[in-house]
Amino acid sequence: MVDKLRDNAALRRIVALADHREFMILYIIVLGIIGLTYAKPEFLSKPSLAAVMLSLTAQSIIAIGMTILLVSGTFDLSVGSTFALAGTVTAIWLRSGMPAPMAIGFGLAIGILIGLVNGLIITELRINAFITTLGMMGLVRGLMMVVSGGRNISELPASFNAFGQGELIPGVQNPIVISIVLIVVSDFLLRRSRFFRQSYYIGGNEAAAILSGINVKRVKVFNFALVGFLAALAGIIITARFGSASTTAGKGLELKVISAAIIGGASLKGGAGTILGSLLGAVLMSIIISSITLLGIDPNWVDFVIGAALLLAVMADATGRKAREAPG
Amino acid sequence: MPDSPDSQTVLEVRDVVKTFPGVRALDNVCFELRKGEVHALVGENGAGKSTLMHVLGGVLSPEAGEIFLDGRPFGPANPHAAADEGVCVVFQELSLSPNLSVAENIFAHRQPVRWKWPDLIDRRLLHERTGAILERFELQMDPATPVRNLPVALRQVVEILKAISQEPRILILDEPTSSLTAVETGLLFENIRQLKAQGTSVIYISHHLPEIFEIANRVTVMRDGRNVATCDVTDVTEDEIVRKRGGGEVSDRYGRRETPVGSEGFRSEGGRRGEAFDDVSFSVGRGEIVGMAGLAGSGRTELARAIFGAEPLDAGRLYVDEKPVTVRSPGQAIANRIGYLTEERKAQGLFMRMSVRQNCVAPVLGSFANRWGLMNEKAITALAARSRAEFGIVTPSVNQEVGNLSGGNQQKVLLAMWIDAGPLLLIADEPTRGVDVGAKSEIYRRLRALAADGVGILLISSELPEVLGLGDRILVMRAGRIAGRFEADQATEEKLIACATGIGAGSNPT
Known part of the structure; x- marks a missing residue:
């Protein structure tokens, strides 16, 4: 009976879909939104949604790069500091x-430079990513404090502020548009592009990736x-967006x-x-945070709650994997 | 007999030198490969075969000497460059990414794409091509199956297909059959013959001499980084090759029982675990070697892991020295004097980044601690030094990282660590996979000696001569059950194969 079900291609696809992490989280998110809307109808109001989405923009843009790094078996703790330094x-x-x-071009160049240095230290000197990017996190944040003198910098030109506050698509602020476009394009590329797929080989088995002809160092540095x-x-x-560069910006962002x-x-x-998946993870976290404030919880x-969610997710994953592997 | 290939030279290696700290891995090696021939490369571990292959495959670059491909200088900077020139290597260590699909592994970094940028992968074409390639080994699997769901033998096949799919002009195979069953080996040879007929040249590295006589045209013997002889396989015998390579004589490699089998040392009654195996009952006497044969996936390794407590038994009882024992973890197994030499030396057996001495005491750490829980470092070093001398482990020092030793020496460390643990039952799972003939004989001798000391040994092996040569009794597993039991003097390779596959006469269901 079960075998017959498995033979059915369409059914198999649905089962495979339900097996996917994205699907599970989406399910939880939808439940959360329904529950929250039921309890506090103002959650679905436009200002409230806009606030949630805006709070997600920085996180989701960085999550693109972080996911690719994690896929290739490494990570970067210095992104929160880079975020602050580039703004400053x-x-x-x-x-x-x-x-x-x-000014924007130079700011972006600094981010690329920090990443290149991280990547080269890790691949060429073979120092592990935790130590390298932990050091870089402190170094970059310190540099930001020195150049800013420890003060927030505001009163920026209107032409610049328009970049973050304008609405290319009426009714939706630019940061949201930019992050959505980046997410859609990068998700597609990571799934389908041969260049980006190299990261899965590297993270799956680095030695194997080298033997398969993948230039592991170059991909990692990239x-x-x-x-x-x-x-x-x-x-x-x-x-x-805020018309001001804050010295505390991006603190703890890397771990989030x-x-x-x-x-x-x-x-x-x-x-x-x-x-x-990473975007949905971020959405889930931000819904949890919104619900705590909306429901008037301390x-x-x-x-x-965020810590518990992380532990629950990895524990569910571990049990799921055990169950799948059991009939060897 | 192999048909005579064209005598046109496609690859020529001249006086190539490659040194590693303290070792001259390739010492003025010369080698010539003709179009459409299968050229076997034999030699003990450390003779330089793998180094030569890595040089040809673009993983290492030589310090001196010249290599010519079709008369033009050839010096690939990386495996990709070598593949571009038509030289593909099937590496012995699996070079697959477990999470990715069969299709993506076979076409790693060569997936068909629609455009140059963005270089989007054409899934349909990828799966179509993969299906066509899988046909070569009569495999019907879904190209989207993740490699981690495949048994080891099929992973090795995927590895081979990955190289063949690049339509190489020169295919280099390093111990391709070490984890293949007889059926898959047959299919591999059929593929090699087809490739040969198409003019592909094959360098075939193997410790398994009968294979060489079956498939190769010529054979080159390497020893201590030099090529010592090259000849047509029709002009040599197995014994001559073994002598040139520097191993012992073939005959009597397995030794003989010198002490009688004692009382029952271990018994399993009605062992069952999930779908892996069921109703497994057998005993091993003190000092007895029980061979266990069976195809990959027949449940042999799962049984071994369950007896050792690495996976739980769903049903059944275990007895050591005729007393019932509870084994729910490897720690309890060791406490009950059950030892397990794993088949996956690197992944599960050894601590590759730790020293020989630290590895030697891993299963018995507790017995080296004083009452404050501090380790007696002197005693550990003494034990390691003794093991090194006793087992002939070739290493500059017991402080050397195990990962720096050759495969045969790693296996000796693994054996030493389990013998030091003082087992009453030692489960040896493929104890000689991927080790050279010299180390093999050493391992057989150690197993014999261990049995003479009254240890029962369950020897799981895919190499039937080994099972037949060492085993006092032989069990054959098929689909999770013991499908046959033989006394050693009544068993033959044919009977064991028939029983393991369930095909043909001579199967002996119990």
């Missing part, structure tokens, strides 16, 4: 009269540069992004994960 130096350059496109670029981009967008990706199916061991519970 762009703001400083703008205040000194540099034209906006140039991935670090990409996450640096995306972190800087997010930092600049958020600076424009990694947590979301893990909840979404990525693994610190590499070889697994999708950008859509906000001190936020960290506790």
Whole structure:
């Protein structure tokens, strides 16, 4: 009977879909939204939704790069600091009269540079990613404090602020548009492009990837540069959105992004994960946070609940895997 | 007999030198490969075969010497460059990504794409081509199956298909049959013959000499980084090759029982685990070697892991020295004096980044701790030094990382660590996979000696001569059950194969 069901291609596809992490999270998210709307109808109001989505933009843009890194079996702890430094130096350059496109370009270049340095230290000197990017996290944040003098930088040119506050699509703020476009394109590429798929081979079995003719070092360095670029981009967008670069921006962002990706199916061991999954992980976390505030629960519970969600996700994954592997 | 190939040379290696710290791995090696021939490469581990293959495959670059492909200098910078020139290597260590599908593994980094940028993979074409390639081994599986769901033998087939699919002009196979069953080996040889007929040249590395006589045209013997002889296979005998290679004589490699089998040392009654095996009852006497044959996937390894407590038994009882024992973890198994030499030396057996001495004491850490829980480092070093001398482990020091030793020496470390643990039953799962003939004889001798000391041994092996040569009794597993029991003097390879596959006469269901 069960065998007959398995023979049915369409059914098999549905079962396979339900097996996917993305599907499970989506299910939880939909349940959460229904529950929350039922309890607090104002959750579905436009300002409330816009606030949720806006709070997700920085996280989701960085999650793209972080997911690709996790897939290739590594990660970057310095993204929160890069996020802050790029926003700050762009703001400083703008205040000194540099034209906006140039300031943005330089800010992005700094992000790429930080990523390149991370990648080269890790691949060429073979220092592990945790130590390298932990050091870089401190170094970059320190650099940001020095150049900003420890002060927030505001009163930025209107032309720049328009980049973060305008609405290319009427009714939807630019940061949301930019992050959605980036997510859609990158998710597709990571699934389907031969170049990006190399990361799955590297994370799955690095030695095997080398023997398969994949230039592992080059791909890894590229991935670090990409996450640096995306972190800087997010930092600049958020600076424009708020019209000010904050010195505390991006603190703890790296762990939030990694947590979301893990909840979404990525693994610190590499070889697994999708950008859509990571995005859904981030959405789930932000719905949990919104529900705590909306339902009037003591906000001190936020960290506790997020930590519990992460543990639950990995535990569910481990039990699921055990069950699947059991009939060897 | 092999048909005579064209005598046109496609690949020529001249005086190639490659050194590693302390070793001259390739010492002025010369080698010539003709179009459409199968050229076997034999030699003990450490003779330089793998190094030569890595040089040809673009993994290593030589320090001196020249290589010519079709008369033009050939020096690939990486495996990709070698493949571009038509030189493909099937590496002995599996080079697959477990999470990815069969199709994506076979076409790793060569997936058909629609456009140059974005280089989107054409899934339909990818799966179509994979299906066509799987046909070569009469496989009907879904190209989207993740490799981690395949048994080891099929993974090896995927590995081979990955190379064949690149339509190489020169195919290099390193111990391709070490985890294949007889059926798959037959299909591999058929494929090699087809490739040969199409003009592909094959370099075939194997420890398994009968294979060489079956498939190769010529054979080159390597020893200590040099090529010592090259000749047509029709001009040599197995014994001559063994002598040139520097191993012992073939005859009497397995030794003989010198002490009688004692009382029952171990018994399993009605062992069952999930769908892996059921109703497994057998005993092993003190000092007895019980061989266990069976195809990959017949439940042999699952049985071994369950007896060792690495996976739970769903039903059945175990007895050591005729007393019932509870084994729910490897720790309990060791405490009940059951030892397990795993078939996956690197993945499960050894701590590759740790030293020889630390590996030697891994199963018996507790017995080296004093009452404060501190380790007696001196005693550990003494034990390791003794094991090294006793087992002939070739290493500059017991502080050497195990990962730096050759396969045969790694296997000796694994054996030493389990013998030091003092088992009453030792389960040896493929104890000689991927080790050279010299190390094999050493391992057989150690197993014999161990049996003479009163240890019962359950020897699981795919190499039938080994099972027949060492076993006092032989059990054959098929589809999770013991399908046949033989006394050693009544068993033959044909009978064991018939019983393991359930095909043909001589199967002996109990």
